[in-house]
Every structure is written in C-alpha cells, then in structure tokens.
Amino acid sequence: MSQSQANRVAYRILIGFEQHFRRFMRITGQASTRFYLGQWNATAQAQRDRINQYSRIVDETASDLITKLDAPVIVADLWRDTKHAYSHLLEQHPQAELAQTFFNSTFARLFRHQGFNSQYLYLNDAPPQCPIADASQYLQIGVGPNLKRDLRQFVYRQGWPKSLCDFEQALSSTADELLRLGLEDEYSELKLIKSGFYRNKGGYLIGALKCGGRRLPIALAFVNRDNKVALDALITGEDALSLVFSFARSYFMVTCDKPAQLVGALKNLMPNKSIAELYSAIGFQKHGKSELYRDFINHMNASDEQLVAAEGIKGMVMTVFTLPSYPVVFKVIKDKFAPPKDANKQLVIDKYALVKRHDRVGRMADTHRFTQLQLPKARFHPELLEELRQTAPSEVEIIEDSVIIHHCYLERRLTPLNIFIEHADTQALDRAIDDYGQALKDMISANIFPGDMLYKNFGISRHGRVIFYDYDEVSYLDECNFRKIPPPRFPEDEWAAEPWYSVAPNDVFPEEFASFLLTIPKVRKAFLRRHKDLLSADYWQAQQAAIAEGEQADVYPYPPECRIPPN
Incomplete structure (x- = not known):
C-alpha cells in the first residue's frame, strides 16, 4: 500500500469530520433564535438532529472509503500510515481531539469494531491537554x-x-x-x-x-x-x-x-x-x-481492584457491575429476561436510544453505549465473570486474557433509592421521597412515563437528587391509557386471583401504585404529603391533555431561591 493512498484515506476522514462539525455548529448556531422566538418543538427536534447527524456522516464517510479501497479489510501498513498522516493533518487543528474520535468512529464502522489496536486508532494516545482558556x-x-x-x-x-x-x-x-x-x-x-x-x-x-x-x-x-x-x-x-x-x-x-x-x-x-x-x-x-x-x-491501570457486581437488587433485564473506586456502572443486557418482563434486546436498545435523544429534565441519567469493549480478564471477580457467563453468554466472550463485551452501557453510579430508604433517618427519607415524587412529575412534564416505578430503578445523586436510571419499560406518556379501577361487580371480585375488568397492554391504573410503593408507613406518609395526586388517574389524564395541547412545562435546573422576584 502506498503512502499516497494512506494520505487520501486520512484526508477523506478529515473531510467527513469537518462536514460533521459544520452541521453541528449550524444547528447549534440557530439555538439563540429558537430561544427568543420560543420555538420549543423546533428546539427538541434540533437536539435530536444534532445527535443523529454524527452517525449519518460516519456512515457516509465509511461507505465512501469502501468504494475507494481495494478491499475493506484491515491492512496493517495502510492503517498505521493513515493514522500517521491523519495526525499530521491535525497539527494545530482547532478541534483535533474531536477529529481523533471521528477517526476512531469511522474505523469502527468500516470494520465492525474489529481490530481495535493503538497502532491504527487513537486509544492509548495521551489526549490533547485542555489549554488555558483563550x-x-x-x-x-x-x-x-x-x-x-x-x-x-x-x-x-x-x-x-x-x-x-x-x-x-x-x-x-x-x-x-x-x-x-x-x-x-x-x-x-x-x-x-x-x-x-x-x-x-x-x-x-x-x-x-x-x-x-x-x-x-x-x-x-x-x-x-x-x-x-x-x-x-x-x-x-x-x-x-x-x-x-x-x-x-x-x-x-x-x-x-x-x-x-x-x-x-x-x-x-x-x-x-x-x-x-x-x-x-x-x-x-x-x-x-x-x-x-x-x-x-x-484509573483501572493504576490499581489492582477487581470489577464486581453492583450493589442493589439484581435486575431482570440487565447484569450490572462496577469498579468500586470509579463512579460508573456497566450494564449488560441479559440473554433471557426474568418474568414478568416480556421485552427483547432490540426493544431495550430502542428504549435507551429514546432517552438519549429526549429531554431528560434533570431526572434521567445519561448513558454511553459501548460495543466490543475489551477489559482484562484478571480484573473481573470470579463470581462476576460467572454471573455474566450465566446471564449474558451471547454478549460476553473470553479470548485469552481478555473479556470482550459485545454490547453494554456505561452510566453514572448512584446509590439505589431502595437502599437509601433502608438507612435514611426521618428527615433524609422525607426529602428523598418528596424528590422521588417530584422526579416523576418532572418526567411526566417531558411526556415520559417510566413504566417500572419501583425504588430500585431510581438512585440518589451526590447532590441528593433522585435520578431514574432503568429504561427498559420507558414509554411516551401519551402512549399510555390511564384508567380508574372499575367498581367490583360482586363482593367476591375483590378476592379473586384475576381482575374482574379487562386490561389492555398500555393500560395503567395509578390507584395500584400504593400497593407496591407505599407499603412502609413512613414512606407512605412522606409521599402523600405532596404527591397524593400521582395515585389518581385524573391527574395523569390531565397531564396527557396538557401535552396534547402543546403545553411544555418549565423545569428549572436551579432551586427557587435563585430566582429573581418579578417586577
């Protein structure tokens, strides 16, 4: 392979990156206008468009390279020389660090995440230092x-x-x-x-x-x-x-x-x-x-700590693990979901993508999706490795001294709310349960229904905020049918094993929430103080009506005491 071909490949990837950056900044540059004109639907669409355009341009760049290369296979000399040529192009480039990531993304798209090697990619290279601000x-x-x-x-x-x-x-x-x-x-x-x-x-x-x-x-x-x-x-x-x-x-x-x-x-x-x-x-x-x-x-290379299962109740959809000294969790989709979960892997992936592109209103943790993540086998606790083999064998592959995780999510580690409740004093519990109810209302205002509202699916941040982090049952609020439970036909209906009324897949009965959320008296008392309305179908229907009329609630990322009194 000639150096000239490596130069052409490097130049084509840089053209792709600069096309992406121009589109990114074009969408971004219109934000001020959308703001002062109050174009909130356009604002939400712009957020989605800006996220989506990256993958589209990576696809276009990779497709173009496939037609230009003699064969879309990893040729060591070519890609070593291409990285060298690309690095030369990035000297004094104002977005060099972003362009490196785009190079990696294009390579991954070309070769389906195979051949990850620091000879070809910007993996172990020291990232450009953040200079003193201009x-x-x-x-x-x-x-x-x-x-x-x-x-x-x-x-x-x-x-x-x-x-x-x-x-x-x-x-x-x-x-x-x-x-x-x-x-x-x-x-x-x-x-x-x-x-x-x-x-x-x-x-x-x-x-x-x-x-x-x-x-x-x-x-x-x-x-x-x-x-x-x-x-x-x-x-x-x-x-x-x-x-x-x-x-x-x-x-x-x-x-x-x-x-x-x-x-x-x-x-x-x-x-x-x-x-x-x-x-x-x-x-x-x-x-x-x-x-x-x-x-x-x-961080991992600077210690000998092992990856272990995350604290909390085992999930029915995900196997979750962490490095105790590092503030993230790894979430791997299981091959089979425990009842009553009836989703599939693709549906779970789609739910996480929905949240990624939606307004998270300060209540839904960001996630990063990784494919072909390679970690040293020696850093996995034996019990964790066995759990992964049992629950997600199709997602985990052991090759020599490495564990390859074909697909997982990284997410901020939080203290699970159910564990926090067990150990909190009365004052801390009151604050947490009150904020749990407010978290639900904030998500409702963004047209999000969390689906599984159990405390184990929420966490407490270091600022004491309740954050939702389990998205496999998320749906848009306007897709749900909130109903009141019909009165029993006969006295014995209330004791029957099956409900006396029909239940469709999207039916939700808010009156039932108390039976699994408010079984602990002190939790019930704290919840009912401000959030009794969440147990009423009327409340949820009213929120749906507001969304249908185009209302978008104000959810402020700062406390009321920061606000300036009106004129």
Missing part, C-alpha cells in the same frame, strides 16, 4: 461603578432583539447583587464566557467573579416568558452551577471554535466534573465517551 473567549468586567453598564452591553450582544427583551429591572438588580458580592468578598473582576448556552427553554450566560486564584462561579439564567426574553435567576457557587450542567440533563447548545478551551474554562469553574462529562454537556457526547473510556482505563 482570553478572546471571555469578556472581563471590572467590579466597580461601570459593572452595571458593561453587563448590560454584554447581555444585549447575545443577539436577542431589544423588542423581545424584558429584563431591564431584573438585570439592574442582578448587577447590584454581583457588585455587592464582588465588593464584600474582594473580587476584582467579573469574567464571562462570550457564547451563550442554550438548552430546552432556557438560555444561560456563564462565568465567575474572580480575584487572583479565587473564583465564585455564576450563571445568569434567562427564560422566554410571554414571548419576551426575561432574566429569571442568578445562580452562584460551584455546586449550583454543577446542577445546571448535570449528567441527567440534555446537552447544551453553545457555539465554539475550540471546544478544548471551552471545556478547560468550564473545568476551572467546576473542578469536580470530569472532562468526559463536560464534553458531553456541550453536545460532544461521542468525544465524552472517548474521554470516559480513557479515564477509566487509566
């Missing part, structure tokens, strides 16, 4: 008498038509609060990322009050209220900003030419967030997946 990304405002004027000018540079803006008074009071915080804690400047962040029905300006090495992360949260852009909240502090960037929310749309620098800036504001999570948060979830894989492998 000063041109920021606006710097002095904490002084001109702060209000400079902040106002910055906000109006976001491109929102003045005729559609109604935030003068809120912006004035916010500037006063930022000035107070700055003077009180001796911050000398307000530093703001120039690009706006858009997601669902919100727009955000992100930055920090700074003085030397000290910083206070802040965000200005804007909404579209009555067809006017309004300033809704001032968010301060790392924890509060981390919730805005939660792994349980949809991806932001934010324009940037140099994603590594933007991620570096966000990492400075939220040091507890991983690089992988931040890339995903701004929409580059494929590269987030690559960073997650590298970070996990590096």
